[in-house]
Amino acid sequence: MASLAFSATNTNILPPCAAVSYRPVLFRGGSIFGNSIFSKKCNFRGLIVTNVAKELPPTILLPEKEISSDRKLAAWTSIRQERWEGELVVEGEIPLWLKGTYLRNGPGMWNIGDYNFRHLFDGYATLVGLHFENGRLKMAHRQIESDAYKAAKKNNKLCYREFSEAPKTDNFLSYIGDLANLFSGASLTDNANTGVVKLADGRVVCLTETIKGSIEIDPDTLDTLGKFEYSDTLGGLIHSAHPIVTNTEFLTLLPDLVNPGYMVVRMEPGTNERKVIGRVNCRGRPAPGWVHSFPVTEHYVIVPEMPLRYCAQNLLKAEPTPLYKFEWHPNSKGFVHVMCKASGKIVASVEVPLFVTFHFINAYEERDEDGRVTAVIADCCEHHADTTILDKLRLQNLRSFSGQDVLPNARVGRFTIPFDGSPYGKLEAALDPNEHGRGMDMCSINPNYLGNKYRYAYACGAQRPCNFPNALTKVDFEEKAAKNWFDEGSVPSEPFFVPRPGAIEEDDGVVISMISDKNGEGYALLLDGSTFQEIARAKFPYGLPYGLHGCWVPKN
Ligand SMILES: CC(=O)/C=C/C=C(C)/C=C/C1=C(C)CCCC1(C)C
Numbered sequence: 001m002a003s004l005a006f007s008a009t010n011t012n013i014l015p016p017c018a019a020v021s022y023r024p025v026l027f028r029g030g031s032i033f034g035n036s037i038f039s040k041k042c043n044f045r046g047l048i049v050t051n052v053a054k055e056l057p058p059t060i061l062l063p064e065k066e067i068s069s070d071r072k073l074a075a076w077t078s079i080r081q082e083r084w085e086g087e088l089v090v091e092g093e094i095p096l097w098l099k100g101t102y103l104r105n106g107p108g109m110w111n112i113g114d115y116n117f118r119h120l121f122d123g124y125a126t127l128v129g130l131h132f133e134n135g136r137l138k139m140a141h142r143q144i145e146s147d148a149y150k151a152a153k154k155n156n157k158l159c160y161r162e163f164s165e166a167p168k169t170d171n172f173l174s175y176i177g178d179l180a181n182l183f184s185g186a187s188l189t190d191n192a193n194t195g196v197v198k199l200a201d202g203r204v205v206c207l208t209e210t211i212k213g214s215i216e217i218d219p220d221t222l223d224t225l226g227k228f229e230y231s232d233t234l235g236g237l238i239h240s241a242h243p244i245v246t247n248t249e250f251l252t253l254l255p256d257l258v259n260p261g262y263m264v265v266r267m268e269p270g271t272n273e274r275k276v277i278g279r280v281n282c283r284g285r286p287a288p289g290w291v292h293s294f295p296v297t298e299h300y301v302i303v304p305e306m307p308l309r310y311c312a313q314n315l316l317k318a319e320p321t322p323l324y325k326f327e328w329h330p331n332s333k334g335f336v337h338v339m340c341k342a343s344g345k346i347v348a349s350v351e352v353p354l355f356v357t358f359h360f361i362n363a364y365e366e367r368d369e370d371g372r373v374t375a376v377i378a379d380c381c382e383h384h385a386d387t388t389i390l391d392k393l394r395l396q397n398l399r400s401f402s403g404q405d406v407l408p409n410a411r412v413g414r415f416t417i418p419f420d421g422s423p424y425g426k427l428e429a430a431l432d433p434n435e436h437g438r439g440m441d442m443c444s445i446n447p448n449y450l451g452n453k454y455r456y457a458y459a460c461g462a463q464r465p466c467n468f469p470n471a472l473t474k475v476d477f478e479e480k481a482a483k484n485w486f487d488e489g490s491v492p493s494e495p496f497f498v499p500r501p502g503a504i505e506e507d508d509g510v511v512i513s514m515i516s517d518k519n520g521e522g523y524a525l526l527l528d529g530s531t532f533q534e535i536a537r538a539k540f541p542y543g544l545p546y547g548l549h550g551c552w553v554p555k556n
């Protein structure tokens with residue numbers, strides 16, 4: 001077969017002492033076989049895997065308490081080993097036009113030795129690649145070599161501030177150092193665990209919300225290439241986790257925590273220099289709203305100002321507060337601002353009902369019969385202005401599903417931002433949330449419809465009872481209906497839509513997701529974008545931790 005993109009490498013991670021008993025286990029798929037090992041003497045449990053196809057040395061996997069018959073979903077369990085790569089056995093048919101790699105990033109390692117992290121967003125980044133070619137599928141995964149990850153491995157302790165975790169201060173003097181490091185940003189993490197984007201110039205960058213956590217990787221080998229350094233002098237410590245990336249530009253928002261507002265910036269392909277388009281001054285106080293993502297239309301950048309606001313004091317605290325680095329300020333209200341991409345001018349700024357969202361889905365302009373823009377429509381996965389979703393994403397909650405229906409309700413929140421100068425915008429459900437089980441997050445659309453009127457969105461929905469979105473859903477905004485995919489006890493990751501080259505219909509393509517199943521195992525799943533029926537699946541050698549966001553790297 002044609003040589004596929006991933007390099008043949010594996011890492012040996014040695015257990016604390018030699019294994020004493022061997023038990024052959026699992027693995028279909030031809031390219032690998034494995035032995036599980038358990039040593040009573042040193043209380044080590046793990047797996048030995050040999051990649052037969054590549055004749056690599058055996059890899060001894062990370063010892064993990066959870067690797068036992070009572071193991072729970074792999075989704076909330078740290079990755080078993082640093083890296084793996086190999087071909088998977090495909091059940092069903094992968095369309096021959098699907099050529100390229102789906103890269104997915106996410107927090108996949110939530111412990112340093114015996115110390116366990118608290119929150120889903122704390123984990124060290126695990127990058128997974130699914131490489132499709134000629135109807136075949138290779139999977140690879142690898143840890144991103146951020147400074148934070150390398151330092152944790154070397155010193156066997158947390159060295160940088162993660163989403164909810166902060167390194168312990170030994171004494172007063174080191175605390176002073178910590179404060180200095182905090183203000184300079186030196187102690188903030190560069191653990192790029194949130195997403196991965198392919199820039200128009202071909203570079204692939206993993207991202208988180210700290211600017212220093214922008215890390216370039218090689219999409220073929222998953223190697224960490226180094227920091228993606230911005231060459232401008234804009235400074236700042238944080239940005240939106242989800243830039244808008246197209247063939248012509250990279251747009252992002254830089255929150256200004258000192259003088260509450262957002263810089264809207266643009267970076268051209270082939271450069272590392274962000275240039276300012278304009279600035280939005282916040283209308284609420286005391287700080288800008290958290291801006292995990294934002295949408296654009298053809299001509300405008302939409303800047304949401306959520307009442308869940310960054311909190312400088314919480315940033316300084318070592319112990320997590322109920323809302324982590326944020327605070328809920330209902331009295332300071334919620335707003336949506338619209339900036340013209342070409343001029344940087346604010347063309348609308350409206351107060352909207354209180355809202356909580358991580359992810360905007362898409363936005364577009366509505367026009368009258370003379371072609372004048374009358375309003376902007378912006379859709380998001382909206383959590384009914386309820387911040388408890390942040391707490392539900394604590395690992396302890398995710399790992400302890402007892403059959404109770406504890407996932408807070410979510411909907412497709414549709415903002416209407418009028419252009420007639422009126423001071424208020426609307427926020428309503430775009431369809432009955434029961435269509436998708438009142439779960440709604442981790443969305444994607446056909447990328448060719450970015451910023452334009454669109455009909456379909458793909459997301460994680462819910463089949464109740466659940467404690468986390470446990471279904472995949474295809475929303476049809478025209479029919480105001482959804483099609484759902486569900487497999488009892490499973491946790492599916494972001495359904496990522498890849499359009500068929502040359503397609504006319506918006507939903508002509510496939511949806512890729514990775515499933516963590518009730519047996520602790522996992523598989524790649526391919527659904528038809530139109531029927532939302534399964535067309536193929538391929539089992540992983542072991543279940544993978546939950547991943548957040550991905551991108552498509554086409555192969556020419
Ligand atoms: C994984 C995900 O979706 C979000 C991750 C967010 C992170 C890692 C945020 C980190 C932050 C700090 C470490 C300090 C500054 C504030 C903030 C950007 C929230």
Ligand SMILES: CC(/C=C/C=O)=C\C=C\C=O
Nearest residue numbers: 194358389440441469548
């Ligand atoms: C996984 C998630 C929310 C699920 C709730 O329904 C949010 C992830 C945010 C970061 O990318």
Ligand SMILES: [Fe+2]
Nearest residue numbers: 241292358549
């Ligand atoms: Fe996200």
